[in-house]
Amino acid sequence: MASTEQATSTIEDSAIASAVAFTEVARSLFLSGSVEDSLARAVDLCVVTIEACEFAGAFLLEGDEVTTRACTDPIVVEVDALQLRTGEGPCLAAIAHKLTFYADELGTDPRWPNFGTEAAAMGMRSLLALPMATDGTLGALNLYARYPQAFGVVDRARGLLLASMAGFACSTARAHEDEERRAENLHAALVTRELIGQAQGILIERERISADQAFHVLRQASQHLNVKLREVARDLVDTGERPETGSPQAL
Numbered sequence: 001m002a003s004t005e006q007a008t009s010t011i012e013d014s015a016i017a018s019a020v021a022f023t024e025v026a027r028s029l030f031l032s033g034s035v036e037d038s039l040a041r042a043v044d045l046c047v048v049t050i051e052a053c054e055f056a057g058a059f060l061l062e063g064d065e066v067t068t069r070a071c072t073d074p075i076v077v078e079v080d081a082l083q084l085r086t087g088e089g090p091c092l093a094a095i096a097h098k099l100t101f102y103a104d105e106l107g108t109d110p111r112w113p114n115f116g117t118e119a120a121a122m123g124m125r126s127l128l129a130l131p132m133a134t135d136g137t138l139g140a141l142n143l144y145a146r147y148p149q150a151f152g153v154v155d156r157a158r159g160l161l162l163a164s165m166a167g168f169a170c171s172t173a174r175a176h177e178d179e180e181r182r183a184e185n186l187h188a189a190l191v192t193r194e195l196i197g198q199a200q201g202i203l204i205e206r207e208r209i210s211a212d213q214a215f216h217v218l219r220q221a222s223q224h225l226n227v228k229l230r231e232v233a234r235d236l237v238d239t240g241e242r243p244e245t246g247s248p249q250a251l
Contacts, residue, residue, distance in 0.1 A: 035060075035069070035170050036069065038166065038169040038170050039069050039070035039166065039170065040070045042056075042058060042141060042162060042163075042165075042169070043057055043058055043070045043071060043072050043141070044072060045162060046072075046141065046143055046162060047072050049158060049162070050143060050151075050155050050158050050159055051155065052126070052143075052145050052147075052151045052152065052155045053128075053143040053144070053145065053151075053155070053159075054144060054145050054146055055071070055072050055076050055143075055144040055145075056072050056141070056143050057070065057072070057076035057077070057079075057080055057142045057144070058070040058139060058166070059080065059091050059094075059095060059140040060138070060139040060170075061139055066092065066095065068080040068081075069139075075123075075124075076142070076144065078122065079119055079122060079124055079127075079144065080142070082119060086112075086114040086115045088112045088114060088115045089112050089115040089116075090102070090103050090128070090129035090142070091127070091129040091142045092140075093111075093112075093129065094129035094131045094140040094142075095138060095139060095140050097131075098131045098133045098138075100128070100129065100131065100156070100160060101129045102126075102128050102129070102151060102156065103126065103128075104148055104149040104150070104151070105120075105148040105149065106119045106120045106124060106125055106127060107119075107121075107125065123146050124144050124145075125145060125146055125147055125148045125150070126144070126145040126146075126147060126148055126150035126151055127142065127143070128143040128151045128156060128159055129141075129142050129143075130143070130159050130160055130162070131163065131167075132163050132164075132166055132167035132170065133167060139167075140163075141162060141163040141166055143155075191230075192230040195233040195234050195237060196218065196229065196233045198233070198237045199214070199218055199232070199233035199234075199236040199237055201214075202236060202237065202240070203217055203236075206242075217242075217243070217245060218232050218233055218236075218243065220245040220246070224245050224246035225243065
């Protein structure tokens with residue numbers, strides 16, 4: 001009876017420890033900040049938390065281009081470049097099909113004969129590619145090992161969970177970056193509007209012209225000088241000098 005209770009307690013303690021560990025993993029991923037930071041943290045966690053994983057990298061698809069956005073070792077970049085050059089491999093397949101692909105012996109895997117043979121010659125024998133496909137983020141978390149049949153069932157399950165969390169973290173980070181970019185664009189637009197208004201005010205006061213006529217002067221100067229309108233306005237506000245329009249009659 002005592003033995004059964006001890007076994008049950010051990011299983012429960014292990015489950016609790018695993019839950020706590022992955023809670024911390026999720027927390028660190030979502031606090032990373034940018035997409036780059038999230039991916040860098042994700043590949044580091046792969047090596048730390050998945051026993052068989054010796055190297056890790058992250059592919060992202062942006063437009064029509066697939067790039068390595070994070071890695072734990074330069075060898076990952078070399079192997080990834082080999083996939084892109086041959087146009088085949090588990091990582092590209094994971095992105096294309098949004099499914100997990102596992103090669104337990106790259107040197108003899110018939111699915112990717114060109115990539116697999118060369119990757120094995122470089123010392124890579126096992127490759128686990130896990131899709132990240134969440135809310136606009138499309139990529140793959142890629143785990144590498146120098147030994148064949150490196151990734152067991154537990155490793156693959158942990159990898160899948162990490163890839164899922166990394167995908168959500170990247171989507172969250174990207175949404176935050178987009179929001180910051182929109183805020184910056186709005187601020188820039190407001191600054192531009194204020195500058196142009198100040199420049200118009202100077203011309204209106206100095207030349208006794210209308211607001212439309214003042215704007216026409218600024219626009220003529222922008223076209224003549226091949227400079228953006230806000231820069232023409234900024235120069236007028238800063239120097240007080242009427243901008244050149246290329247015409248004696250700008251109005």
